[in-house]
Amino acid sequence: MRWLPFALLLPLVSVAAEIPVKRVEGEPAADPHSPAWLAQPAVAVPLYPQASVPPATKASRASVKVRAQRGAATLALHLEWADRKPATERGIGAFADAAAVQWPQRPEAELPYIGMGHRGAPVSLWFWRADGTAELLAAEGFGTLTVQPDGGVQARGEWKNGVWRVVLSRAAAPSQESLSVAFAIWNGEGAERDGLKRLSAWQTLRPDGKVSLRSTATSGNVALGKRLMREKGCAVCHNYPGNPARPAIGPDLSYAGGLHAPAYLAESLREPSKVVVPCRGCFAEQDGRRVSFMPPFEGSDTEREDILAFLKSLR
Ligand code: HEC
Numbered sequence: 001m002r003w004l005p006f007a008l009l010l011p012l013v014s015v016a017a018e019i020p021v022k023r024v025e026g027e028p029a030a031d032p033h034s035p036a037w038l039a040q041p042a043v044a045v046p047l048y049p050q051a052s053v054p055p056a057t058k059a060s061r062a063s064v065k066v067r068a069q070r071g072a073a074t075l076a077l078h079l080e081w082a083d084r085k086p087a088t089e090r091g092i093g094a095f096a097d098a099a100a101v102q103w104p105q106r107p108e109a110e111l112p113y114i115g116m117g118h119r120g121a122p123v124s125l126w127f128w129r130a131d132g133t134a135e136l137l138a139a140e141g142f143g144t145l146t147v148q149p150d151g152g153v154q155a156r157g158e159w160k161n162g163v164w165r166v167v168l169s170r171a172a173a174p175s176q177e178s179l180s181v182a183f184a185i186w187n188g189e190g191a192e193r194d195g196l197k198r199l200s201a202w203q204t205l206r207p208d209g210k211v212s213l214r215s216t217a218t219s220g221n222v223a224l225g226k227r228l229m230r231e232k233g234c235a236v237c238h239n240y241p242g243n244p245a246r247p248a249i250g251p252d253l254s255y256a257g258g259l260h261a262p263a264y265l266a267e268s269l270r271e272p273s274k275v276v277v278p279c280r281g282c283f284a285e286q287d288g289r290r291v292s293f294m295p296p297f298e299g300s301d302t303e304r305e306d307i308l309a310f311l312k313s314l315r
Contacts, residue, residue, distance in 0.1 A: 018204045018211035019043045019068050019181070027071035032158050032165035037078045040067045045183055047081075047198035048255035048315070052115055053142055053279045056252060057196045064099075064183050068205055074154075076169035077101050077126075079183065086159035087188025088130040095188040098129040099157070099166050102182040105138070111180060111202055114259050115195075116142050118275045119290075124148075126168045128155035130188065136170070142195065142278045179205040201259050218262075220302075220309025228307050232299060240314055250294060251277050258315030265311050269297035269304060 022040055029036045042065035049057035067078040079099050090096045104112050105122040112121035122140040127133065136151020157166035184199040186192040226242060229235050237249040240256070256265065267274055272292035276283045283290045297304055 017043055017045055018178075018206050019045075019066050020209040020211050021068040021070050021075070021205055021207045022209060024069050024071050027074050028069035028076035028167070028169060030154065030156050030167055030169070032078060032080075032156060032167045033160070037067055037069075037165075037167070040069070040078075042067050042078075042080065043203075045200045045203055046258060046315070047183065047185060047200050048258045050115065050195050050197050050199055051252035051254055052259075052277050053195055053251065054248070055196060057192065057198060059187065059190055059192070059198060061255075061258075062185070062198050064185060064200070066183065066203075070172070070174070070207065073171050074169045075172035076167055077181075079164075079166045079168070079185075081164055081185055082162055083159065083164050083187060083189075084162055085189055086130060086164070088159075090129075090131050090188075093191075095186070095191055095193045096130040097157075097159075097164060097188045098127065098133075098186040098193075099164070099168075100128070100137075100184045101126040101168055102184065104180050107177065107179060111261060111264070113141070113264075113275050113277070114182060114199065114201060115277070116140075116145065121275075126153045126155070126170060128153075128157055128166050128168055130157060130159075130164075134168070175207055177207070179207070181205050199259065202261060218305070218309045218312060220305035220307070222306075222309045222313045225306035225308070225310025225313075228299070228303055229310060232297070232303070232307070233295075234307070237294070250282060251279055253311065253314055256314045257312040260311075262308065262312060265308055266304075268294075269307065272296055 044063045047062045065080040069076050087097045103124045105124050112123050116139040117123035118141050125137040127135050127137050134153050134155035136148040136153045139145045153170050155168045180202045182200050182202050184197045186197045235243045238253045239246045240253040272294035276290040276292050283292050
């Protein structure tokens with residue numbers, strides 16, 4: 001059994017979260033405390049502080065429990081997360097708790113950037129806020145958020161014993177396809193709003209109710225990757241755990257593995273200007289195109305795999 005120790009050494013980088021969609025008679029319950037929701041097993045989805053574009057959220061990691069149901073005409077999501085104190089009023093210096101469900105507008109195309117999509121890859125958002133707001137938003141990158149009038153999003157949230165439970169729903173055509181979906185929450189007590197939030201990576205909704213746990217082992221070496229971050233100059237521009245310089249020239253990579261799909265991380269190294277994170281001082285505008293200040297990675301394939309293994313471990 002010589003292969004066994006080797007297999008055990010391969011780091012288990014991520015277990016893809018899939019969310020089964022339960023079919024229900026009629027329509028899913030609007031009441032977030034309905035037993036029709038609470039009896040259904042939930043999937044815990046990790047949430048990470050938004051740190052790619054300043055101002056970054058100071059809050060720590062969290063998680064949201066997600067349940068999904070499809071009725072005759074609507075698709076509904078039930079979100080549940082811990083919050084010691086509800087914040088339901090907005091005013092000067094006061095912010096209300098909120099949650100959003102993010103969808104790619106073109107499910108057949110490449111996945112949009114996790115932070116509100118990117119140029120050419122727009123997202124739709126179902127948005128709920130504890131002051132009673134329920135709306136459909138659209139965005140094509142940070143800072144491009146617009147409200148879609150008559151978006152048809154229904155949402156109801158209730159706070160009880162330190163837990164928010166929210167049901168968001170919208171009319172949806174029956175789909176046999178897997179759907180990508182991501183989540184965000186804002187803690188009003190912590191003055192969170194806009195980009196100050198915690199968000200998840202893209203997850204997969206499985207309309208057939210079947211989920212598979214996929215583990216994506218990687219061939220790269222995390223420790224070597226961490227060393228290469230310094231040797232290849234990444235540490236000059238990016239903050240990440242173990243980089244004492246704490247530079248802020250490029251986005252903070254502290255949660256890069258938790259938030260970004262492996263394919264996106266690989267693309268960031270290969271072709272930095274393909275999807276440009278719109279942080280201030282991160283890019284130049286040339287002929288209407290954004291050109292990243294990050295140089296494309298130069299090194300061997302093994303070095304790139306090691307760096308990717310390190311990035312995926314940041315979560
Ligand atoms: C000269 C500064 C600089 C260097 C050196 C640099 N980067 Fe970047 N990096 C940036 C900037 C600026 C951005 C944001 C613009 C963009 O999307 O390309 C970025 C974006 C990224 C992203 C996407 C982050 C996100 O939140 O979406 C990753 C991942 C990344 N860099 C990894 C690396 C790695 C790994 C190295 C070393 C091989 C490296 N960078 C070297 C400046 C740099």
